[in-house]
Amino acid sequence: MKNRTVQVENLARVEGEVALFVKIKNEHVTEVQLKIFEPPRFFEAFLRGRKFSEVPDITARICGICPVAYQMSACHAVEDAFGVEIEEPIRALRRLLYCGEWIESHTLHVYLLHAPDFLGYEDAFGMAKDHPGVVQRGLRLKKAGNEIMALLGGREIHPINVRVGGFYKVPSKQEFTALAENLKWARDAALETVLWVAAFSFPQVERQYEFVALRHPHDYPFNQGRLVSDKGLDIAVREYDQEFVEEQVPHSNALHSVHRDRGPYLVGPQARYNLNFDRLSPLARDAARAAGLGTLCRNPFQSIIVRSVEILYACDEALRIIREIDMPEKPAADFEPRASTGYSCTEAPRGILYHYYRLDERGVILDAKIVPPTSQNQKTIEDDLRQLVQANLKMSKNQLQWQCEQAIRNYDPCISCATHFLKLHIENQ
């Protein structure tokens, strides 16, 4: 094989529409482009002139898979601007809601989108015919996440109960306790999931990414913390724009986000895990060890194990919150709008989601910036593909194409979010 191009259009089992273009010349990969076709979604422009109170519900519509992430980042950024302090019961309830979204989003990816790659199925339907019990377990596990969202978010999708300062209404202690029964089943199922995926075969790949995630003084990160990396980054969220820049590239409608000096970086489950292993619950840490993961995981294909460990953590953490919660006296903190700017990052299932807002004295949005996790990972995904193709030039076209698709799915990319959207065609030349 001397010159060839691998073109994957309409990539299956990722969120949205994306195409991959790889060019090989004299046995060297000369070009890798992850192409995102969808027009930018202009949500940032759509937000200008809107009242702060509308922001959580409007931004939640950017993504059907991670609406909670958008709501949380939006709330925290506006609260940062208005100087609102969020007290413990509300903070714990926000973590509980986030647990619901992680369980739901990660389980969908692990069971229905990613596992078929490792078991040699073209899609989840083939897998479901041969392994109906496994698929049913995944569906029920995901439902445990939906139930948290339904109770605390007001409904399963596009939660309507989240507001700046807290919630519109907090369910009763009895309603939370009722959730716990199914969550105990879910925690066992999540542990089985970790052991199930740990037995898959993984390509031997080690990548030297800069991992970037939130780090909190005592919790595995959801809503709060400093932005840290394994290469020495340690900043407050409001310093984000001083460290990271967004670059426009001609082949994609999504902006590429890079570190100003060090270039591409990685956010998401693997980054969180590598930077916060010590913050996982003992059960999640033990499961990770039993799955053969060290405290540091550099193989992107093993992200499916890390994601499963995070499902287990989210079930465990949800149960802890429900067990220990003191019900808040009121559902939301009081505050007054003021002319100001606010910043926040929260840990969406796919990694840090940055929101910035500038508001006037009535709380009307003057300016907004949203950087979703997938646009932060896009350049790193391209780098992975470049290495993968270079190392496997002797592979048949079909096999190489399949490996590339699998490598992209390692990141559970949400192109809907990244173009502030996604497509898959496969064509070899």
Added chain:
Amino acid sequence: MTPAPAKLLIIGVGNSYRSDDGIGISVLHRLREQVPGEIRTLEATGEGTALMESWKDAAAVIMVDAVRSGAPPGTIHRLDAHAGQIPKRFFHYSTHAFGIAEAIELSRALGLLPRRLVVYGIEGKSFAAGVGLSTEVEQAGATVVALMVNESHTC
């Protein structure tokens, strides 16, 4: 067939903040005023597993969503899940890799497909961020409301 309204579920799928993608929700709102109160109705984003969960106990499901198959805007499609595979490409504009078509096929693989499942697709024109429907799509919506009311009488 004896009517059994409690076992019928009507689902409107869409996103009102993405122009014509909101037609499923708009049709559902109008249908709610025209069908008996005991018929279950549901607003959905199109996320597949949530759809599967919603139709678990239903004998019959009628759904409506915006589609993009390349036909002229406002074209109405009627897809019967028991007549064959639902073409995935119809629902590209769902923001989900695991959407309506996948939910139907996974249900079929697991033997969980309701006895009757019909999807009305309305060809969209614009799916840009924003509110409001194209004229062609809004007109087609009115026709689909009537078609779905009629269809509900036969479930």
